Amino acid sequence: MSCPICGKDTVQPYRPFCSRRCADVDLARWLNGSYAVPSQDPEDMERAEEEVRTAQSKPH
Secondary structure, eight states: OBOTTTOOBOOGGGTTSSSHHHHHHHHHHHHTTTTOOOOOOHHHHHHHHHHHHHHHHSOO
């Protein structure tokens, strides 16, 4: 089995990854939305727009 991030052989403690680094890269992709599933549901789009407006209105 190869690591889905870099393609190297997996290592048992980190399966399905080869290292802690690749596992962390995968987690970061989940957390920042890179693995989001596209939706055509209008309610999902409205909710996303509201989240963006809320985030933009908060002071940095």
